[in-house]
Amino acid sequence: MQTALAIDGFIAALFVIFGLGVIVTRQMRGSLHLFILHALALTASAIVIGIATHSPHLYWVALITFVTKVIAIPLVLSWSAGAQVYERREVDQVITIPRSVLIAGVLALIAWVVAHPLVLAITGRPFAVINLPTGLIAVFFGAMTVAVRREAVAQLMGILIMESGAFFASISIVNDLSIIAGIAAAVDVPIAALVIGLLIRSIHKATGMTRVGLMAELKEHR
C-alpha cells in the first residue's frame, strides 16, 4: 500500500503540473499535448488505485478515460478549431503568464485548505489524502483556464480538465462508481466535447475566428 501511495503521489504531482501547463502554455499544440498527458495521469492513477484496492471497476474507468480523453477528445479538439489555430504561435490570454502562475499557486493553496476538512471527514479511503485535494486543484485550474484563455478550444480544455479533476478525486473515495463513471465518461463527455466542438466550428464559420474572449457584443447598455 505504501508503494502504491508513493506512486499515486507522484502521479498527482504530474497531474497538477500538466494542468498548470495547459493554463500557461503559449502554443495551442503544446496545450493539447499537455491536456493528453493530464488525461494519461488520470488513467495511471485509476490503475494504481485499482491494483492497490483490488477494485476491478477502476480498470474500466482507466480504459474509458484513455479511449475518450487521450484518443477521441484530442481528435475533436484538433478538428473543431481548424489548423490555423494550432499553427498560430501565441494563444490570447486575458492576463499575463507570470500572473497566471501566481494566481494558480494561490488557487492550489486554497484548494488544499478547502479539501482539508473533507479529507479528515472521509474514513477508510487512504488515497483520498492525495487525490481529493489534487482533484480540487484541477477543478480550480480548469475554471481558471476558462477564465483567462480567450481561445474557444483552450476554454473547452479547461472544462474537460475540471471534469478530470472531479474524477481524479472520486476514484479515491467512491468504490462502486463503475456504471456511473462509464456512462459519464463514455457518453456524456464525448458528446459534450463534440457538440461544443461543433459550436466552435460554427463560431469560426460565422466570425472567421475562434477567439471567443473577443466576442463581447451582448451587454446590457449599448
Next chain:
Amino acid sequence: MSLAWILIAPAIAALIALVSRRAAPWVTLAASIAVLVLASFAALTVNRVGVIASAFGGLSLDAFGAVYLLLVAFVGVTAALYSIGYLPVHYAAQEGVPPPRYRAYWPLYNLFLISMLGVPLVANIAVMWISIELTTIFSAFLVAYNDRPTALEAAWKYVALTSVGAMIALFGVLVLYYGINHAGEPVTWAGLVAAAPNIAPAVLLTSFALWLVGFGTKTGLVPLHTWLPDAHSQAPASICALLSGVEVSGALYMLLRIYPALARNPGIAHPGTWYIVAGLISVTTAAFLILQVHDYKRLFAYSTIEHMGVILAACGLGARVDQLGTVYQFFGHAFTKSFCFYAAGIATIVFGTQEIAKVRGLMTRSPVAGWALLLGGIAIAGAPPFVLFISEFKVLAVGFGTGEYVATGLLTALLVLAFIAILYQVGRIVFGEPAAEVHAERLPKTSLVALGIAFIPMFVFGFYLPPPLATLIQHAATLLGGAA
C-alpha cells in the same frame, strides 16, 4: 405503466425528425402530447402509491419529481405547438439572417426534452447530473438557432459558464455519492434523506457548497447569472420558454432536494440561511436590473433570476411544508414564464425588434399581442388573480409567521420593486402611440393557440387547483420538509 415510455416517445420523435423535415413538427407535437398524457398518468399513480419505479430501478418518480415532470411535459407541448408557426414567420421576417437551422431544430428539441424529462425520472443522483449536463449540450444549438454572431456568442457563454458550473457540481455529486454510499443507502433522493443523519457534516456541507455554486450557475443565481439574459435575448421565444420555464428550474430542483438532508443532519446548523442569503442576493440584483433593461426578452430573463431567488429564499424561510409556498412558486413560475416568452415572441413578430426604446403602442398595433404581453407582465409581477400572486403571498405569510422579519421584509420590498419595474417596462411597450414603420406580419395561428393554452393554468391555478394536483403539490411539499 413503465416510466421509460416518457423518454422513449420523444426519442422516437427525434429519429423521425431526423429523416423527415416535413413530418418533424407534427411528430414532435404528437410525441410531446403523448409525454404529457403519460406524465399525467404517472403523477396520478404517484398520488396513489407514493413512489413508482421502473426499468429495474433505474427510473423512479416521487411527488416532487412528478410536479417537475408535469411542468416539463406541459411546457414541452406548448413550446412545440408555438414553434410550428413562430419559426418560419419570425425568421422569414428578419433581413440579413441566413437560413435557419430548421432541420436541426426538431431533433434537438426532442433531445432537449428527453434530457429535461430525465432529471425527475432517473433514480440515481449521479445520472441525474448527467441529465442536467445534457440539457445544456442539446440546447446549445437551439440558443444559436439563427447562426448570427450574437447568437453564437450567447450560445458560447451559455455552454462555457454552465459547463463550468456543471463540473463544480459534479465534484459535489461525487462527494455526496461517497457520503450516501458510506452510510449504506442507495444513491437516490430517498437514500440521501435516510442517510443524512449519518453523513459527516463536512462531507454534506462541502457537497452542498459545490452544488450551490455549480447548479446555481445553471439556475442563474447572482453572480453566476451572466449567461442567462444573453441566451434569452438570442434564442427563439419557444426555446426561451423551455429554458426559463423549466430548464433552469431543473438545476434549482437539485438545490431544493438536498435541503431535507441538510435539515436532518445534526451537525449542520441553520441550513436555511444559505438559501435565504443566496435567494435575496439574486432577487435584489434582478429587481434593479429589470428597472434599467433595454430588451424585453432580457426583461423576462431577469424576472427568471428574480423568481429563482424567491424560490430559494422561500425554501430557507420555511415555506416548504407550511402553505406550500416553495413548490407553488416553482410550479407557477413554469406556466407564467413560458406564457411571457410566447407573448414576447409574438411582439417581436409584430415589431421586428426586441428593443424597448423602439417599440410603443403594441395594444394599438396588435391587440392580441398587446393583451398577451400586458397580462403576462401582470402575472409575472405577481399580481392577483394569477398563480404567482398566490405563491408569493404564501411565501411572505410563512416568512412573517416564522418570525423571519428582516429577511421577509426585505423580500417584500424587493418584490414590490420588481413589480413596479416590470409593469413600468411592459407599460412602455404596450401603451402609447405605435412607431410609424412596423412589420405587418400575420400572427401564426399555432403560436396563438399555444399562447391560449399556456394562459389557462397561469390564470386558473391562481384561484382553483384541481384536487389531484393539490394533493400532488402537498406531497411534494412534504418531501421538501424532510419526509424520507
